[in-house]
Amino acid sequence: MAPSVSISILIVALWVLYILMHSTTMVIAAGSGAASNSSALELEAKALLESGWWADYSNDTFLNHCKFDGIKCNAGGSVIEIDRVGTLYYRDAISKLPPSFGTLSKLSHLDLSRNSLTGKLPPSFGNLTRLVKFDISANSITGSIPKELGNLTNLTHFSAQGNRLVGELPLSLANLTRLQIE
Ligand SMILES: *[C@@H]1O[C@H](CO)[C@@H](O)[C@H](O)[C@H]1NC(C)=O
Ligand SMILES: *[C@@H]1O[C@H](CO)[C@@H](O)[C@H](O)[C@H]1NC(C)=O
Numbered sequence: 001m002a003p004s005v006s007i008s009i010l011i012v013a014l015w016v017l018y019i020l021m022h023s024t025t026m027v028i029a030a031g032s033g034a035a036s037n038s039s040a041l042e043l044e045a046k047a048l049l050e051s052g053w054w055a056d057y058s059n060d061t062f063l064n065h066c067k068f069d070g071i072k073c074n075a076g077g078s079v080i081e082i083d084r085v086g087t088l089y090y091r092d093a094i095s096k097l098p099p100s101f102g103t104l105s106k107l108s109h110l111d112l113s114r115n116s117l118t119g120k121l122p123p124s125f126g127n128l129t130r131l132v133k134f135d136i137s138a139n140s141i142t143g144s145i146p147k148e149l150g151n152l153t154n155l156t157h158f159s160a161q162g163n164r165l166v167g168e169l170p171l172s173l174a175n176l177t178r179l180q181i182e
């Protein structure tokens with residue numbers, strides 16, 4: 001009698017322990033997976049919001065950034081295209097672009113043409129190494145082209161005419177071997 005009761009208790013205890021361990025493992029796995037994904041995506045959303053170019057969305061909860069105007073994401077939720085041609089309705093400084101823009105590591109198309117952007121091009125654009133198309137034409141951007149743009153070795157289209165840029169083209173741009181001269 002007594003031994004069989006304690007064996008039953010032992011079995012129940014082991015079963016409860018198994019369920020607890022199993023569900024804890026599941027929760028930890030799901031939690032860390034979601035956290036690692038969403039933290040990278042949250043940084044991308046934060047970078048977009050910090051630019052001030054999507055002020056209308058500042059009340060949105062994070063991870064909605066793929067629905068922002070002119071934004072295209074890949075299947076994983078990373079921003080791959082930004083198209084804000086003539087849609088930034090106010091004079092704004094391109095140089096206030098937050099350093100966090102460099103976290104848009106999948107960005108391949110960035111078109112900011114035909115706006116009223118002022119100020120200097122920040123060197124942090126050199127972090128967007130996936131860029132294939134980069135268009136800042138027809139703005140009021142001043143200063144010179146930062147040498148860091150020589151890091152954008154995948155660039156095939158770069159357009160900066162119609163600005164108030166001065167100075168010589170940096171030598172580093174010679175590294176942009178895929179650039180098509182139009
Ligand atoms: C965002 O929230 C603030 C304060 O709650 C509100 O005043 C503002 O109108 C909201 N903006 C938008 C675009 O919903
Ligand atoms: C999470 O990240 C993995 C690997 O980076 C990716 O394959 C997956 O699509 C992502 N899931 C979501 C919901 O973004």
Ligand SMILES: *[C@@H]1O[C@H](CO)[C@@H](O)[C@H](O)[C@H]1NC(C)=O
Nearest residue numbers: 099100102103123124127148
């Ligand atoms: C961007 O590049 C600068 C140097 O140009 C570097 O200091 C910074 O850490 C980079 N930022 C990101 C987010 O990669």
Ligand SMILES: *[C@@H]1O[C@H](CO)[C@@H](O)[C@H](O)[C@H]1NC(C)=O
Nearest residue numbers: 128129130131151152153154
């Ligand atoms: C250039 O693009 C390819 C394909 O998207 C990518 O694998 C590679 O890392 C890019 N180069 C740089 C310097 O980011």
Ligand SMILES: *[C@@H]1O[C@H](CO)[C@@H](O)[C@H](O)[C@H]1NC(C)=O
Nearest residue numbers: 126127147148149150151172
């Ligand atoms: C970007 O370019 C600058 C100047 O051309 C260089 O000093 C720097 O090491 C480069 N950064 C990366 C991440 O390639």
Ligand SMILES: *[C@@H]1O[C@H](CO)[C@@H](O)[C@H](O)[C@H]1NC(C)=O
Nearest residue numbers: 147150170171172173174175
């Ligand atoms: C071109 O790239 C190479 C390798 O990344 C680097 O060593 C060199 O300094 C670059 N040239 C210029 C002019 O920036």
